[in-house]
Amino acid sequence: MGANEFGLSEKIEGKTNEILVSIFCSAYNHELYIRDAIHGFLEQRTNFRYEIIIHDDASTDKTAEIIKEYEQKYPKLIKGIYQTENQYSKCDENRKYLYIYNQIIKNCRGKYIASCDGDDYWIDPKKLQMQADYMEKHPECVMTAHNQIVADCKDFKIMPFNTGIESGMIDPSELIQQKISLQPSSRMYIRKALKLNRFLREFGIADYPFxxxxxxxxxxxxxxxxxSVYRRNTKGSWSESVTSCMENKMFFVLEMIDLVETYNNDTRKKFNIACICQIQRMAYYALDSFGEKSKEGFIEWCQKYEMHLNKKHRNILERLMKIYRMISNIEYLDEALCEFTRNNPKLFIMGCGKYAGIIGRKLEFHKIKFEGFVVSDNQEKPEEHLKKPVWRLSDIDKKDSSIIIGISPIIWEEIISAIEERGIVNYICPFLI
Structure with missing residues (x-):
């Protein structure tokens, strides 16, 4: 393949010596995919100089040979870094990502870093130019990203990654809750933002914490x-490893909850509601993973692995176990809910679904009196639920009424908005981790 096919002279001649963008590509056993990635880099059309740094972590296939082939053809553009021993496997989970951080800092010269995994690839030759142009005009912007195609290597489905999201500034709460997902191969960020703090040292610069x-x-x-194209579930990929077994899912959830709780505290709860929602989403992802298995299945898993966890993860696991007991055991009432029912005689249960039903049956089992159920003002209201009356939030006395939230806290933002809009201050959610 000749140099002119990729317009090599356009990339080097007549441009300033300063490298504006460094492309950083991590590769391991990507011989089936790495050519696509490199072609996407070489096909970029820019009015600035860029460099291509490809890090091969001691692949056992022909990945390194392919990288060297292109490095020899385009020595002014491509720099390969070749490990003789796999560095990723030598590090603990967070050090793995700090190792990548060190490689970026050591080898990338650009003002901006454009990342791409070796099994993904770019399909738009204007990608780098568009992202760099925006960031040059908007110094307050630390990162740009874009939509991409998802190509699932397990079920062979192809679809857009994000739908219904227009170009523009992104609300941080949307990113925290992963309502918008920005895969690494779509990102360009400013290099000077790469400064290690306590949070990054603890959790590394993996996709989400970074x-x-x-x-x-x-x-x-x-x-x-x-x-760009994001390949999902390629052999040996992160997405495949996390979803391959229950143990991996659970360890992933514990780490994610720890991560978001730490972030929320470190930022002095700047994005508190978004962080709470994300924590609940991860918790119920774990609980729902057990599906219709026996009630003992989750508890057995917890007891099996509890002693292998650090103190923070054990604490999270205990809270998950408490929620699981709340859901699965009609006799179980946690201490906080017991105290709430003792101190607040005029009780209402918010919601008319699964979780409200669980609370209602628990209270009846323990012979704890409650007035009935309430729903938000914009929700369809049945006349009765579990043979108890149903009111709207606006119909109850906000001063004397106390609410037990019987709704999945995954939608915590909507729940809190509805309650606080009515001026109700006395409430508890027994399903909140």
Missing amino acids: LLYLLEKGSVYYFDRIM
């Missing part, structure tokens, strides 16, 4: 334009 870290540094802009 994204949270950047939210504190400036704004994030999104292009609703498909400019």
Whole structure:
């Protein structure tokens, strides 16, 4: 393949010596995919110089040979870093990502870093130019990203990654709750933002913690334009390893909850509601993973692995176990809920679904009196639920009424908005981790 096919002379001649963008690509056993990635880099059309840094972590296939082939053809553009021993496997979970951080700092010269995994690839030759142009004009912006195609290597489905999201600044709460997902191969961020703090030292610069870290540094802009392909569930990929067994799912959830709780505290609860919602989402992802298995299944798993966890993760696991007992055992009432029912005689249960039913049956089992159920004002209201009357929030006395929230806290933002809008201050959610 000749140099002119990729317009090599356009990239080098007549441009300033300063490297504006460094492309950083991590590869391991990507011989089936790495050519696509490199072609996407070489096909970029820019009015500035960029470099391509490809780190091979001692692949056992022909990945390194392929990288060297292109490095020899394009020595002014491509720099390969070749490990003789796999560095990723030598590090603990967080050090793995700090190792990548060190490689970026050591080898990348650009003002901006454009990342791409070796099994993903770019399909738009204007990608780098568009992202760099925006960031040059908006110094407050620390990262740009764009839409992409998801190609699932397990079920062979192809679809857009994000739908219904327009170009523009991204609300941090949307990123924290992962309502918008910005895969690494779509991102370009400013290099000077790469400064290790306590949070990054603890959790590394993996995709999600690094994204949270950047939210504190400036704004994030999104292009609703498909400019890359994200391969999901490739052999040996992170997505495959997390979903492959229950143990991996649970360890992932514990780490994620720890991460978001730490971030919420470190930022002095700047994004408190969004963080709470994300924590609940991860908790119920874990609980729901057991599906219709026996009630003992989750508790057995917890007891099996509890002693292998650090103190913070054990604490999270205990809270998950409490919620699981609340859901699965009609006799179980946690201490906080017991005290709430003793101190507040005029009780209402918010909701008319699964979780409200669980609370209602628990209270009846323990012969605890409650008035009935309430729903938000914009919700359809049945006349009765479990043979108890149903009111709207606006119909009850906000001064004397106390509410037990019987709704999945995954939608905590909506729940709190509805309650506080009515001026109700006395409430508890027994399903909140």
